[in-house]
Amino acid sequence: MDLYEFQGKELFRRHGIPVSEGRLAMNPAQAREAAQQLGCPVVVKAQVLTGGRGKAGGIKVADSPADADARARDILGMDIGGHVVHKVWIERASEIAREYYLSLTFDRGAKKPLFMFTRQGGIDIEEVAASSPEALVRFHVDPLEGYHPWQGRRLVYAAGVEDPGEQKQIASIAGKLFDVFLACEAMLCEINPLIVTPQGEVRALDSKFTVDDNALFRHADLAEMRDLEAGDPLERLAREKGVTYVKLDGEVGVLGNGAGLTMSTVDVVTFVGGRPANFCDLGGGGDAQGVVDALSVITRDPQVRSIFFNIFGGITRGDEVARGILQALSQMSIEDPIVVRLDGTNAEEGRRLLQDAAPPNLHVEATMLDGARRAVELAA
Amino acid sequence: MAILVDTDTRLVVQGLTGSEGKFHGLRNRAYGTQLVAGVTPGKGGQDVEGVPVFDTVVAAVTETGANTSMIFVPAPFAADAIYEALDAGIAIVICITEGVPAHEMLRIHAYLRTRDATMIGPNCPGVLSPEKANVGIIPAEIFREGSVGLVSRSGTLTYQIGHELTQLGLGNSTIVGIGGDPVVGASFVEVLARFEADPQTEHVVMVGEIGGDEEEKAASFIESEMSKPVVAYIAGFTAPPGKTMGHAGAIISGSAGTAQAKKDALEERGVRVGTTPTEAAELVAALARA
Incomplete structure (x- = not known):
C-alpha cells in the first residue's frame, strides 16, 4: 500500500526525522x-x-x-x-541550499534492505543511476544484524558530504529512516529531496512511502491510512467484494483462478490479437458467490464486449464455478458473450452443468488457447 | 529418485487440526505420503484420523522421526512455525500459508543460510513427486510420473502446464511450487540445482512471472551449471508497470522485472522460452522426442 506524502511525513516526524510543519x-x-x-x-x-x-x-x-x-x-x-x-x-516554504537523495528499499534480489544516497537529489533517481552511477552510494543492511551507526557514516563519507554538521545530521537521519522502515514494515521509504537549508539544517522535503499489505494486520494505525476513495472506482468495488481486479484498457474481460494463470490468460488473449479489459483473479476458493461478485465487477466496465473464464481446478472446483456462472446469469442480465474453459477438479461435471443449462450467450471451449481465440472473435 | 519429497518423506503437518491442514494433510496421506504427525500447541495427545498430534515440532520429530514439515498455520503465526520447524532439525520445510509479511521472510531467508535445511514457499502449492509423495495442495491427478522437472512461482499456472505436458504424453519427476511472494525460501536456482543432480530428471520446465530478478539469476545458473535442457515460460508480458498482479511478488517497478527482460535474459543464454503455456509444453515435447 502506497501512502500519501503527508502520511509518510507524519511517520518520519514520529520517528524523529525533521520535516516542515x-x-x-x-x-x-x-x-x-x-x-x-x-x-x-x-x-x-x-x-x-x-x-x-x-x-x-x-x-x-x-x-x-x-x-x-x-x-x-x-x-x-x-x-x-x-x-x-x-x-x-x-x-x-523552505529555503533550499542543496538537495540530496536518501532512500531505503526492500531489495528482493539481494534479500536485504538497501540504502541509497546521493548528493544529486531533487531529480529522478533512475536518471542519476544511469548518468552518474558513481555518485549513487548503495549499501545493504544485513536483516539479522540490523542497523549500526557506522553504516550512516559510511553513506555520507562515501557520497562526499563535506560539511561536518551535514554529515552528522544525515547519518542520524539514516538511522531513523531504518527505524521507521522496520517499525512500519515498509517496502520503500524515500526522501527526495533531502534538503539542506542555508542555515545548514537537513530536512525531508518529500516522502514516498510503501508498506507491506501482508503486514497490515499488525499495524492498525497504518491500515487506517488506506484511502478508500483513491484509485480506479472498479478496483475499489472489487476490493470491497474481495476480488483481485486490475483495470486494463481493452474489450475482453478476463477471469481466471490464481494469479499466474490469470496473468497468463491476459497474455494469451493479447497474443491471439485481442485486448484484455482487466485482470481478475478468483483466487484459490472460487465458490459460486465469488464468481457472481467477480462478474458483477467485470460487467460494470462499459468497454467489456466479451468475457473469458479460464479456470483450472485445484482447490477451486469446476462444478462450483459453473454453478456460479449460471447463478450470475440468472441474477444479472449479462448480454455479453461468455466463453468458458474448465479443466481440473470436477471440470467434467462443470461442463455438463453448463451444457444442460445452455444459456444462449455461453460458449464452452476445450483449451485455453481456443477459449482465448473465441473470446477475442466475439469481442470484435 | 525425484527431488525434495519421495517415499522416504516422513511428514509432520503444523496446523493439522485446522480445517485446511486436516483436509490437505489427509489428502496427501491418501495419495501415499507417509503422514506421521501433526503439531498444534495445546492439542498434544489427540489424533486426527489416527495421526498423532504433538504440542511441539521437536516432540513430533523425536517420537515419529519426521523429516519434512508442511505448514498450514495462519499468516500471523507462520514465521514462528517456520523457525520452530528449522530448530527441531526438519530438513525440508514447505510453507503453504499465504500472507506472510515480507520483513519476516527477509529474516527467515538470512536465518536459513545458517541451517542445513531447505524451505519451499510461503504462498506456494507445495511439492509433488508423482507416484511417490504429495506434500501440499497440488491436484495430483493432473500429473503423471516421468522425467520432466517442473518448477514454478505460480500454482494454477503449474497445473495448466502440467496438464499440457500430460496431454502430450509427458510425465514429471517432481513438481515444485516455490511461491509467488517477493522473498521465498528456495529460489529457482536452488531447485534447478536439485533437478540437475537428480537422475530421474531429464528435462526441466521453469515457470516464471513478472517481478524480481530470480529468472535472470536462473538464466546465468542454467548457462554455467546445467547440462540438462531447460524450457521456460514467463507470465505477465502484458502487465502494466506499477500494478500488483495478484501475487505480492508480481509487480513491475521501473524497467526491471518485466517479462520481456526475463525472456531476453533466458534466450541469450540458450534457454527456449514459450510464449504460451501450450508452446512451452510443445517445446519440451520436441526436446523429449529428439
Whole structure:
C-alpha cells in the first residue's frame, strides 16, 4: 500500500526525522486557514499516489493566505496521471541550499534492505543511476544484524558530504529512516529531496512511502491510512467484494483462478490479437458467490464486449464455478458473450452443468488457447 | 529418485487440526505420503484420523522421526512455525500459508543460510513427486510420473502446464511450487540445482512471472551449471508497470522485472522460452522426442 506524502511525513516526524510543519486541506478555505496558522510563504502540494506532481502543476508556492486559497482552488480537482486531487498539503516554504537523495528499499534480489544516497537529489533517481552511477552510494543492511551507526557514516563519507554538521545530521537521519522502515514494515521509504537549508539544517522535503499489505494486520494505525476513495472506482468495488481486479484498457474481460494463470490468460488473449479489459483473479476458493461478485465487477466496465473464464481446478472446483456462472446469469442480465474453459477438479461435471443449462450467450471451449481465440472473435 | 519429497518423506503437518491442514494433510496421506504427525500447541495427545498430534515440532520429530514439515498455520503465526520447524532439525520445510509479511521472510531467508535445511514457499502449492509423495495442495491427478522437472512461482499456472505436458504424453519427476511472494525460501536456482543432480530428471520446465530478478539469476545458473535442457515460460508480458498482479511478488517497478527482460535474459543464454503455456509444453515435447 502506497501512502500519501503527508502520511509518510507524519511517520518520519514520529520517528524523529525533521520535516516542515504543515496542515492537510480538503478545500480552499482550509488551505487559507492553514496558511494563516503556518505563516507565509507556504507551499500548496497536491496529494496523489503518483509521481510527476511538480511537472503537472500540482505544487505551487503561495505568498499569502488568499493566495493559498487560490492555489488550492487550482490544484484541487486536478487530474494528475489519472489520479484526481482531493486533498492538498500546506507546509511552510523552505529555503533550499542543496538537495540530496536518501532512500531505503526492500531489495528482493539481494534479500536485504538497501540504502541509497546521493548528493544529486531533487531529480529522478533512475536518471542519476544511469548518468552518474558513481555518485549513487548503495549499501545493504544485513536483516539479522540490523542497523549500526557506522553504516550512516559510511553513506555520507562515501557520497562526499563535506560539511561536518551535514554529515552528522544525515547519518542520524539514516538511522531513523531504518527505524521507521522496520517499525512500519515498509517496502520503500524515500526522501527526495533531502534538503539542506542555508542555515545548514537537513530536512525531508518529500516522502514516498510503501508498506507491506501482508503486514497490515499488525499495524492498525497504518491500515487506517488506506484511502478508500483513491484509485480506479472498479478496483475499489472489487476490493470491497474481495476480488483481485486490475483495470486494463481493452474489450475482453478476463477471469481466471490464481494469479499466474490469470496473468497468463491476459497474455494469451493479447497474443491471439485481442485486448484484455482487466485482470481478475478468483483466487484459490472460487465458490459460486465469488464468481457472481467477480462478474458483477467485470460487467460494470462499459468497454467489456466479451468475457473469458479460464479456470483450472485445484482447490477451486469446476462444478462450483459453473454453478456460479449460471447463478450470475440468472441474477444479472449479462448480454455479453461468455466463453468458458474448465479443466481440473470436477471440470467434467462443470461442463455438463453448463451444457444442460445452455444459456444462449455461453460458449464452452476445450483449451485455453481456443477459449482465448473465441473470446477475442466475439469481442470484435 | 525425484527431488525434495519421495517415499522416504516422513511428514509432520503444523496446523493439522485446522480445517485446511486436516483436509490437505489427509489428502496427501491418501495419495501415499507417509503422514506421521501433526503439531498444534495445546492439542498434544489427540489424533486426527489416527495421526498423532504433538504440542511441539521437536516432540513430533523425536517420537515419529519426521523429516519434512508442511505448514498450514495462519499468516500471523507462520514465521514462528517456520523457525520452530528449522530448530527441531526438519530438513525440508514447505510453507503453504499465504500472507506472510515480507520483513519476516527477509529474516527467515538470512536465518536459513545458517541451517542445513531447505524451505519451499510461503504462498506456494507445495511439492509433488508423482507416484511417490504429495506434500501440499497440488491436484495430483493432473500429473503423471516421468522425467520432466517442473518448477514454478505460480500454482494454477503449474497445473495448466502440467496438464499440457500430460496431454502430450509427458510425465514429471517432481513438481515444485516455490511461491509467488517477493522473498521465498528456495529460489529457482536452488531447485534447478536439485533437478540437475537428480537422475530421474531429464528435462526441466521453469515457470516464471513478472517481478524480481530470480529468472535472470536462473538464466546465468542454467548457462554455467546445467547440462540438462531447460524450457521456460514467463507470465505477465502484458502487465502494466506499477500494478500488483495478484501475487505480492508480481509487480513491475521501473524497467526491471518485466517479462520481456526475463525472456531476453533466458534466450541469450540458450534457454527456449514459450510464449504460451501450450508452446512451452510443445517445446519440451520436441526436446523429449529428439
